[in-house]
Amino acid sequence: MQMQPDLLQEARRQAEICNACRYCEGYCSVFPALHAERAFADGDLTQLANLCHNCRGCYYACQYTAPHEFDLNLPQALANVRQDSWEELAFPRAAGKAFQKNGALIALVTVLGFSLLFWAARALASVGGEGFYAVLSHNAMVAIFLPAFLFPLVSIGVSLRRYWRHVGAGPLRPGQVLAALRSAAQMKNLKGGHGDGCNFEDEDRFTHARRAVHQAVMYGFLLCFAATSVATVMHYVFGMPAPYGLFSVPKLLGIAGGLLLTAGCVEMIRLKLRADRQLGAVRAFGGELAFIGLLGFVAFSGLALYALGQTPAMPVLLVLHLGAVLAFFLLTPFTKMAHGFYRLAALTLDAQRKG
Amino acid sequence: MTSDSPDITIIGGGNAALCAAITAAEAGARVLILETAPKPYRGGNSRHTRNFRCMHHGPLGPLVDSYTEEEYLADLMKVTGGKTDEGLARLAIRSSEECLPWMQEHGVRFQPSLSGTLSLARTNAFFLGGGKSLVNAYYRTADRLGVQVEYEAAVTHLDLDDDRVTRIDYTQDGKRHSIAPKSVVVASGGFQADTDWLARAWGPAAKNFLIRGTPYNRGVVLADLLDQGIEQVGDPTQCHAVAIDGRAPKFDGGIVTRLDCVPFSIVVNKDAQRFYDEGEDVWPKRYAIWGRLVAAQPDQVGYVIIDAKSLELFMPSVFPPIKADTLEELADKMGLPADALVQTVAEFNNSCGDTSQFHPTELDGVSTTGLNPPKTNWARPITEPPFYGYSLRTGVTFTYLGLKVDDRAQCAIGNRPVTNLWAAGETMAGSILGQGYLAGFGMTIGTVFGRIAGKEAAAHANAT
Ligand SMILES: Cc1cc2nc3c(=O)[nH]c(=O)nc-3n(C[C@H](O)[C@H](O)[C@H](O)COP(=O)(O)OP(=O)(O)OC[C@H]3O[C@@H](n4cnc5c(N)ncnc54)[C@H](O)[C@@H]3O)c2cc1C
Ligand code: SF4
Ligand code: SF4
Numbered sequence: 001m002q003m004q005p006d007l008l009q010e011a012r013r014q015a016e017i018c019n020a021c022r023y024c025e026g027y028c029s030v031f032p033a034l035h036a037e038r039a040f041a042d043g044d045l046t047q048l049a050n051l052c053h054n055c056r057g058c059y060y061a062c063q064y065t066a067p068h069e070f071d072l073n074l075p076q077a078l079a080n081v082r083q084d085s086w087e088e089l090a091f092p093r094a095a096g097k098a099f100q101k102n103g104a105l106i107a108l109v110t111v112l113g114f115s116l117l118f119w120a121a122r123a124l125a126s127v128g129g130e131g132f133y134a135v136l137s138h139n140a141m142v143a144i145f146l147p148a149f150l151f152p153l154v155s156i157g158v159s160l161r162r163y164w165r166h167v168g169a170g171p172l173r174p175g176q177v178l179a180a181l182r183s184a185a186q187m188k189n190l191k192g193g194h195g196d197g198c199n200f201e202d203e204d205r206f207t208h209a210r211r212a213v214h215q216a217v218m219y220g221f222l223l224c225f226a227a228t229s230v231a232t233v234m235h236y237v238f239g240m241p242a243p244y245g246l247f248s249v250p251k252l253l254g255i256a257g258g259l260l261l262t263a264g265c266v267e268m269i270r271l272k273l274r275a276d277r278q279l280g281a282v283r284a285f286g287g288e289l290a291f292i293g294l295l296g297f298v299a300f301s302g303l304a305l306y307a308l309g310q311t312p313a314m315p316v317l318l319v320l321h322l323g324a325v326l327a328f329f330l331l332t333p334f335t336k337m338a339h340g341f342y343r344l345a346a347l348t349l350d351a352q353r354k355g
Numbered sequence: 356m357t358s359d360s361p362d363i364t365i366i367g368g369g370n371a372a373l374c375a376a377i378t379a380a381e382a383g384a385r386v387l388i389l390e391t392a393p394k395p396y397r398g399g400n401s402r403h404t405r406n407f408r409c410m411h412h413g414p415l416g417p418l419v420d421s422y423t424e425e426e427y428l429a430d431l432m433k434v435t436g437g438k439t440d441e442g443l444a445r446l447a448i449r450s451s452e453e454c455l456p457w458m459q460e461h462g463v464r465f466q467p468s469l470s471g472t473l474s475l476a477r478t479n480a481f482f483l484g485g486g487k488s489l490v491n492a493y494y495r496t497a498d499r500l501g502v503q504v505e506y507e508a509a510v511t512h513l514d515l516d517d518d519r520v521t522r523i524d525y526t527q528d529g530k531r532h533s534i535a536p537k538s539v540v541v542a543s544g545g546f547q548a549d550t551d552w553l554a555r556a557w558g559p560a561a562k563n564f565l566i567r568g569t570p571y572n573r574g575v576v577l578a579d580l581l582d583q584g585i586e587q588v589g590d591p592t593q594c595h596a597v598a599i600d601g602r603a604p605k606f607d608g609g610i611v612t613r614l615d616c617v618p619f620s621i622v623v624n625k626d627a628q629r630f631y632d633e634g635e636d637v638w639p640k641r642y643a644i645w646g647r648l649v650a651a652q653p654d655q656v657g658y659v660i661i662d663a664k665s666l667e668l669f670m671p672s673v674f675p676p677i678k679a680d681t682l683e684e685l686a687d688k689m690g691l692p693a694d695a696l697v698q699t700v701a702e703f704n705n706s707c708g709d710t711s712q713f714h715p716t717e718l719d720g721v722s723t724t725g726l727n728p729p730k731t732n733w734a735r736p737i738t739e740p741p742f743y744g745y746s747l748r749t750g751v752t753f754t755y756l757g758l759k760v761d762d763r764a765q766c767a768i769g770n771r772p773v774t775n776l777w778a779a780g781e782t783m784a785g786s787i788l789g790q791g792y793l794a795g796f797g798m799t800i801g802t803v804f805g806r807i808a809g810k811e812a813a814a815h816a817n818a819t
Contacts, residue, residue, distance in 0.1 A: 020611040020673040023405055023485030026466030035470050038671050060491060061484030063402045063609055067395060070611075194464040194483055204491040 001088045001166060003042060003081070011045045011077040017070055024058040026193040029183075029350055030078070031058075036353070043167040049081035050163075050346035053189050055198030055210070056279050079281040086338050089166070091158035099334035101283050103290030109331060110294055114323035120144060121319055131243045135315045136322070138241070145322075148329045155333040156341050163342060169349045180347035184340075187211050201274040210271055216264030217295070218340075223257025224299065243309065251306065258303040265296030291335040298324045361387035361503065362816035363809075364523055364536040366510045366576055368392065369399030370486070370798055371780025372542035373493035374805030375812065377461055379540075380500035382813035387536070388502060389525050391509040391543075392571045396607075398490035399544050400568035400753065400781065400797075403609040405469070405486065406479040407802065408795030409451045416455050417465040420477050424448050427478075431793050438789025446762055447787060447796075450803040455480055458802065462492030471670050474639075479795040485610075486798075508532075510576050513539065513776075515583050518768055520776050537775060537819050538812035541766070542805065544781040545754035546574020547594055548606065553751070556592045563655035565599060567750040570606035577782055580758060585776075586767040589755035589785025595792050596646030601656055601746030602674050614745055615669035617645060618733050619715065620659040621703050622747065624652040627686065627695035629703070634732035637718065638669075643792065650749040657747035658689055660700065663739040668715045676743035685742045702726065704736035753797070757785035764808040775815055777808035 015034055018024065025031045030051045037044055056075050064070035083100060090096025099105055117136070124140040133141075164172075183189070192198050196206035231250040234240040244250050269292055277285055301321035308317060332338065363379050365372045368390030380386045390397050412421050427448045431439055459465070464483040468476035475481075482489045497504065507527055514522035520539045525532050546552050548570045553561040581587050603612035615638050622633050622645075631648050635641060649657040666676075679685035682700055686693035706726035713721050713735055722731045758766050758778040766776040780801035787800060 016671065016675075017611055017673055019671045020613075021485075021609075022469045022471065023482075023610070025469050026481075026483045032470075038667060057484060057488075061488035063485065063487045063607075064611075065395070068607060069604055193466065196464065204488075205495060 001162065003046070003084050003088050007077075007080045007084050008042050008045055011049065011081045012040045014072055014074050014077045015040050015045065015048065017064065017072060018058075018074065021064075023063075024061060027057040027061075028053065028055065028189045028193060029347075033350060033353065041168075045081055046085045046163075047167040047346055047349060049078040049085060050342045051189075051350060052078040052082065053187075053198070053343075054079055054280055055190055055192055055200070056275075057192050057199055057206075059279055060199050060204035073279065075279045076281070079279075079284075082339075082342075083281040083284045085163075085166075086342060089159045089162045089342075090334055090338070091155045091162070095334045099287065099331055100336075101287045103286035103288075106287060106290040106294060106327075106331060106335060110297075110324055110327040113325075113327035113330075114320060116144075117319045117323040117326065121315070131309070132314075132318055133241075135318050141322070144326065145329070148326050152329055152332040156338065159333060159338070160341060160345050163345050164349075167346075167349060170352060172348070173352070176348045176351040177344075179351035180344050183347050184344060187214060190214065201271045203276075209267075213264050213267045213271060216260045217268060217292075220257045220259070220261030220264050220299065221295070223253050224261060224302065225257075227251070227254035227257060254302065255306060258299045258306070261299035262296055262303060265292050265299065268292050269296075288336050291331070291337065294324060294328055294331070294335075295337070298328050360534045360536050361385045362536060363387070363538045363540065363812045364389060364534060365540045365542060366523070367399065367542035367544060367780070367782075368397045368490075368504070368506075369542065369544065369780060369801070370401035370404070370489065370493070371782075371801035371805035371808075372540070373490065373497060374802050375540045375542060375777075375779055375809035376497050376502045377493060377500060378806045378809030379538075379813040379816075380497065380502050382810060382817065384538075384813040384816045386497075386500075386502045387534070388497070388504045389508040389510050389523075390504065390506050392506065392569065394506045396569065396571065397494070397506060398487060398569075399572055401801065402487040402490050403485075403568050403607075404482070404489070404798050405610065406475065406481040406795045407451070407454070407798035408478055408793065409455050409480050409799070410448050411452050411455070415452070415480075416459065417467050417480050418455075418477060422478050427451075430478075431788075431796065434791035434793045435788055436791060438791070440787050440789075443762060443787045447799055447803045450806075451799045454799070454802045454806075457806070458489075461496045463489050464492070475794065510543070512579050513576065513583075515585075515768070515773075518771050519774050537816040539776050540808045540812050541576055541580070541758065541776065541778040541782055542780045542801075542808070543576045544569070544572035544574075545594075546577055546756065547572060547751045547754045549573040552578075553594065553754075556754075556756075557594065557650075560650055560655050563748070564596065564650070565603050565608060565612075565748050565750045566606045567597075567599065567603075567608055567612070567752050568606075572753075572781070574754070577756070577758065580766070581756075584768055585773065586759035587756065588759035588783075589757045589788075590790065591756040593756075593790065594754045595643065595752040596650065596749045597642045597752060598645035598649050598657065598747045599750035600672060600674055601748040603748070603750065608750070611673040612750065613642070613670075614659065614672055614747065616659055616661055616665070616672075616745065617641070617747075619665035619668050619735075620661045621700065621730070621737065622657050622659050623691070623696065623699055625654055625656060625658070625691065627658075627691045627699050629699060629728060630657075632728050632731055634722065634730045634734055636732075637716075639794070645747070646749045646751075649747050655749055658691060659745040659747055660685070660696070660737060661743050662737045663741055663743075664735070666743060672745065676745050678741050678743050680740050680742075682737075682742055685744050689744045689746065700737050703730070703734075704738060707734050707736045710735045752792070753781050753784070755785045755788070755790065757781070758783045760786050760804070762807075763811050764804045765811065775812075777812050779804040779808040 064072040087096040190211040197208035362384040466483040512524040686696040706723040
């Protein structure tokens with residue numbers, strides 16, 4: 001793979017300064033990993049970049065930021081390498097290159113998702129189905145969504161293998177994965193090492209805002225995902241097709257998750273708009289916002305569907321929701337969504353190296 | 356003279372100034388900070404620090420075991436060769452213990468001793484993120500307490516009427532301002548960034564020195580006060596200087612420019628001649644001596660030569676070493692006379708003996724025989740290519756000349772106190788330290804005397 005040499009070189013230059021300084025050692029797991037090396041190969045920098053949560057603690061604490069001639073901006077240097085690694089490791093690569101930085105393309109795919117669903121609803125309109133299935137037959141949904149669900153899994157699987165090779169990791173052990181999951185579940189690193197949170201929306205002030213919002217998005221998403229999974233099991237294993245009542249497991253999970261996810265995405269966008277863009281991957285900003293917008297729309301349209309499922313608005317809402325879900329699934333490996341998988345891989349390797 | 360003059364004006368924006376400002380504001384005074392640096396460079400030398408030295412009975416915050424007053428004082432006496440004001444030193448040491456929780460309450464966060472500094476885990480508490488994060492936290496706290504901060508506000512003159520400061524003049528945005536606060540705290544550091552002054556004090560060689568910290572500590576206020584007869588303390592010709600990477604920037608290179616490779620090297624001057632025992636003691640005890648040694652060499656520069664087997668024995672350097680496959684090539688790249696370097700290395704190598712006891716982190720006694728000057732520890736022949744070189748220059752940390760204060764941080768004129776003038780931090784550190792330096796003591800002095808000055812200044816302002 002061919003990552004951008006100028007981005008790697010800039011990260012290397014800064015990592016060497018940090019390695020002589022070490023003042024930020026306590027902020028996150030990037031620094032202990034960094035200080036364990038003397039020279040930084042491309043794979044080392046990629047690993048450091050994917051360990052970084054962009055909490056910005058090390059930027060505001062740094063005595064060498066511009067106008068100082070050392071011009072330290074480690075969060076940005078690592079964000080650029082991280083972004084580049086997601087593009088280069090994507091499978092297929094061209095899709096990573098196309099979507100990661102491009103909010104307009106993400107929006108376009110979403111609209112295409114809507115169109116496809118409108119077309120399917122018309123062309124394959126089911127005869128005699130009930131509820132949602134009156135709009136689109138169950139079989140048609142499966143025909144569209146099964147591949148759309150499996151494709152990203154395969155794609156991310158390939159990418160993670162590429163990552164593992166690129167960073168020179170050893171054989172995987174279950175304990176390492178567990179350690180990574182535990183760290184991710186608590187977003188330990190976003191606490192900033194002292195438990196006061198991170199710097200994001202208000203320069204050097206430490207707050208838990210970003211961590212809280214990220215938790216809302218993550219757990220909201222997981223709840224929605226669980227709702228869909230439970231519904232699938234109920235459908236196939238217990239022969240209980242949708243629609244489900246308000247107090248059914250899928251609805252309870254789905255509503256809670258949908259609310260969390262919608263609120264989380266709105267708040268995340270607000271935080272990002274307030275934060276200093278120069279401390280992240282500047283060129284990927286549009287792509288990130290578009291992705292969060294899409295994720296929020298998936299959640300919001302899902303909630304709307306719950307609320308208005310018995311009204312004449314239902315068919316339109318269903319098509320919009322399913323179109324967004326389709327776009328979301330297909331784009332997962334090529335948007336910010338992929339970061340969760342790489343982060344887990346990086347945390348796993350970190351656990352491995354700490355042994 | 357404006358009616359909205361604050362109760363207290365603090366000159367400077369580093370650790371000592373902020374500790375004074377916070378303390379005074381908490382005592383109910385209206386406080387103004389005048390900081391000559393622009394906001395990104397606020398915080399003087401304090402932004403470059405990493406720890407402070409703290410007495411403690413039993414584990415405290417990040418500190419392990421205990422560190423008693425007597426042990427602390429003994430450490431101080433050792434490095435200053437007894438040139439210490441014991442009363443003020445004990446005051447600083449004793450107060451340091453209550454400083455740590457105070458710092459935490461005001462936003463400072465600590466971290467375990469950094470990798471590579473384990474020897475300090477008991478005595479020195481490290482700031483998470485270093486001194487700039489400490490400074491940031493204090494500015495946030497000061498802001499919450501209503502302290503007003505003016506950046507790029509350079510104090511030029513304090514007007515004295517007998518034993519009272521009546522007026523402060525400063526410039527900002529090219530405009531002159533005057534204010535008349537009730538109390539004044541000077542916390543504007545030493546004069547080391549004024550290289551003309553350094554050259555007057557030390558000799559012309561000082562023009563080649565690098566300044567490790569802020570370019571803004573030019574001693575303007577110090578000179579102004581001393582000229583008006585305020586009591587002074589400390590040797591005016593002396594500065595604390597260490598040997599650093601010769602490629603460091605003129606100012607503000609900070610901690611990363613340190614080089615820890617000297618004990619594993621030979622060091623030559625620009626004529627490729629050795630001039631001192633590189634293995635006399637472990638580096639933390641020698642880096643200050645080497646600042647002076649290098650200052651005494653032609654052009655104030657030294658060259659460190661090591662070979663491949665020593666490259667990974669010391670902390671990584673900020674700039675990569677100069678690398679060559681032969682000594683001739685290395686000499687060429689470093690601008691040294693090749694023949695002389697080859698000969699110096701050969702003489703050194705020939706006088707090395709048994710190296711089987713070599714131990715990089717202890718005084719191993721592996722020494723040269725019959726060489727002048729000798730190398731008394733870690734003397735291994737320089738034979739294994741590639742060869743590596745660094746240049747060394749003198750890096751000034753701070754100057755000793757300062758304002759003399761009493762145990763209430765108050766300045767004096769003649770033998771009377773100046774009724775409304777206090778000083779804290781580097782600018783009065785000479786009152787305690789006559790020479791030498793103990794790692795982490797600068798921030799201790801600033802914190803302890805900053806808080807005292809803030810309290811006294813507020814008491815005076817509140818009473819008038
Ligand atoms: C690289 C480096 C590392 C160090 N590491 C440590 C360490 O780890 N631990 C330790 O204890 N000590 C350390 N020291 C020493 C330490 O920095 C000082 O002892 C301490 O910072 C002094 O604090 P201060 O507030 O007195 O001065 P400073 O922090 O230097 O603040 C002086 C302030 O005065 C301002 N000022 C100057 N002139 C004027 C004027 N005319 N008008 C208005 N404002 C003015 C400056 O801009 C600055 O803000 C280090 C020093 C250096 C250079
Ligand atoms: S970000 Fe700055 S302060 Fe932190 S370790 Fe790197 S160089 Fe040092
Ligand atoms: S931005 Fe935060 S997570 Fe990233 S390296 Fe800096 S301190 Fe660590």
